[in-house]
Amino acid sequence: MSRHSWWLALPIAAITLFSGTVSAQSGATASDDATSDTSASMQQVLDRFRADSQAAEQRDNQRLEALLDDRQALQQAVSDAEQRLQQAQVRREELEARRSDQQQQLADLRQQRKQDAGDIGDVSGIVKQQASELRDALAESWLTVGGDAALPPRLDDRGLVDxxxxxxxxxxxxxxxxxxxxxxxxxxxxxxxxxxxxxxxxxxxxxxxxxxxxxxxxxxxxxxxxxxxxxxxxxxxxxxxxxxxxxxxxxxxxxxxxxxxxxxxQQPTLWQRFQQGGYVGYVIVALGLVGLLVALVQYAYLLRVSAKMRRQTQNPETLHDDNPLGRVLGRFAALGRDHAPEALEARLDEAMLAEQPRLERGQPIVKLIAAVAPLLGLLGTVTGMIVTFQSITVFGTGDPQLMAGGISQALVTTVLGLITAVPLLFVNTALNSRSRRLIGLLEGRASAVLAEHLEAETAAVAHAEERRHGAHA
Incomplete structure (x- = not known):
């Protein structure tokens, strides 16, 4: 029996069972109450039951028809659902295949992006580095002062540069x-x-x-x-x-x-350089000033003496005591004419020797200072190096500024000694040359006067001899 026959047999069996039960109950009632009920009442009950049965059967038939209709609809719905399921399965397979393709494409794109991001990342990193270095290099540049230019922005280290x-x-x-x-x-x-x-x-x-x-x-x-x-x-x-x-x-x-x-x-001034020489430098400069002052005074004296001696040479008849030549010639003129030539020459030499110290005055001091100044500079050099080595011993060689004081003293004193000695040597040479020239002029004029005197004496003696010989003749 099929599934549909079971659905039809169930209502019929229920109706038959209900009818038998009612009939049994009716028979028992008829046998027990035959004397008290009439057949008309039974007929009414039976009619009502039949009507109810028919109504129930009709309702059941309607329900059965509705169930049959619902079953067909359900079968159609199931068929549609199965069809849709098959379509969904096909769609699912298509989507899974598409998803697999898209996942492969996504993996390829990610790999390509990774490669491209590596190149772009390198470029971005270079741009960030160059921008940072350029900004640091131009931090104190004049390009952003008084103009519209601006430094490159500070780039964020995170992410790529857009x-x-x-x-x-x-x-x-x-x-x-x-x-x-x-x-x-x-x-x-x-x-x-x-x-x-x-x-x-x-x-x-x-x-x-x-x-x-x-x-x-x-x-x-x-x-x-x-x-x-x-x-x-x-x-x-x-x-x-x-x-x-x-x-x-x-x-x-x-x-x-x-x-x-x-x-x-940061370069020191001249006064600061002078102070770096220390006490040795002060002594060198003081001696140099003394030597220069003595040389200037003596040179001025020699210039005045030279001018006066020129005037005396141009006017030999009038002797002046304000110049060495006038004094020497005056002392020679004061001597008697009866002195021997040797005595006159000795007196004349004595007078010139008396004038020579005045003409050479100051030269030994200038020469001494010119010789001592480099030695004092060497002394300052040695002293400065001692100070430098002491600093190295105490503090080491880590900080050059600690050694700068001693080195500065060593170099500055050497320079001061040379600066003092070289000009004084030239000045001493000029003084010596000027004094020698004046002494030579003095000796020449004195020798000429002595020669003239001796020639005059010789001529007078010869003239006296001639007169004496003429008188005897």
């Missing part, structure tokens, strides 16, 4: 390149050497130099504050001032980014 950042870096670099070839004038607050800040006209030439009122400027921090450099050489100051005023076409630049100017500002 196109906008690349464009900004390119634009900033282009602006810096343009500013490196421009010369601009602008007003800016400048701090002077005394610390006062005032508004001044500043001239900037590319990335090489910036100056105001003839003074080189330096940057104070990353905010662009300007300050006058500690020391600008005098010639450079004049050239910069003339250029700013439009009167010159020369400027002074420092290609070492301020190192040369910093070294110039």
């Amino acid at each position: 196109l906008q950042t690349f464009e900004r870096v390119r634009r900033d670099l282009a602006g810096l390149i343009v500013e490196s070839g421009r010369g601009v004038r602008f007003q800016a607050p400048v701090a002077g050497q005394d610390g006062d800040v005032s508004q001044r006209e500043v001239v900037r030439l590319g990335d090489t130099v910036a100056f105001s009122d003839g003074n080189l400027l330096q940057r104070m921090g990353d905010d662009g504050r300007l300050a006058v450099f500690a020391a600008t050489p005098g010639d450079a100051r004049q050239a910069l001032r003339a250029f700013q005023q439009g009167e010159g076409n020369q400027i002074v630049i420092d290609p070492t980014d301020g190192d040369v100017l910093e070294a110039l500002s």
Whole structure:
């Protein structure tokens, strides 16, 4: 029996069982109450039961028909569901195949992205490094002062550099390149050497130099504050001032980014150099001044004596006591004519020897100082080296500034000794030459006077002899 027959037999069996039960109950009732009920009442009950049975059967048939209709609908729904399931399975297989293809494509894309990201990452890293190095290198540059150029931005170390950042870096670099070839004038607050800040006209030439009122400027921090450099050489100051005023076409630049100017500002002055020589340097300079003073006084004396001796030579008849020649000739003239020639010559030599010390006065002192000054410089050198080695012994060679004091003393004293000795040697030579010339002039004129006197004496004696011989004849 099929599944559908079971559905049909169940209602029929239920109806039959219900009818038999009712019939049995009716028979029992009829047998027990035959005397009390009439056949009409039984007929009514039976009719009502039959009507109810028919109604129930009709309802059951309707239900059965509804069930049959529902079964067909369910079968159709199941068939549709099975069809949809098959379609879904086919779709699922297609989607799984597509998903597998897409996963493979995704893996390929990830691998390609990884390779591309590696190249882009290298480029991005280079850009970040170059931008950072360029920003650090141009942190104290003049290119961003008085112009529209800006330094490249600080790039984030995380992630790749996007196109906008690349464009900004390119634009900033282009602006810096343009500013490196421009010369601009602008007003800016400048701090002077005394610390006062005032508004001044500043001239900037590319990335090489910036100056105001003839003074080189330096940057104070990353905010662009300007300050006058500690020391600008005098010639450079004049050239910069003339250029700013439009009167010159020369400027002074420092290609070492301020190192040369910093070294110039730290160079000691002449007085500071002198102080580095210490007590030995003071002694050398004092002796040099004494020697120079003695030499100048003596040279001035020799110049006056030379002029007076020239006048005396031009006027030999009038003797003056204000010059050596006049005094020597005066002493010779005061001698009697009856002296022997040897005695006259001895007296004349004595008079010249008496004048010679005055003419050579100061030369031994100058010569002594010229000889002692280098020795004192050598003494200062040895003393400075001793101080240097003591510093090395105590502090080691880690800090050169600790040794600079002794080395400076050693070198400065040597220089002072040579500077003192060399001029004094020239001065001593000039004094010696001048005094020898005057002594030679004095000896020459004295010898000429003596010769004239001896010739006159000889002529007088010869004339007397002739007269005596003539008288005897």
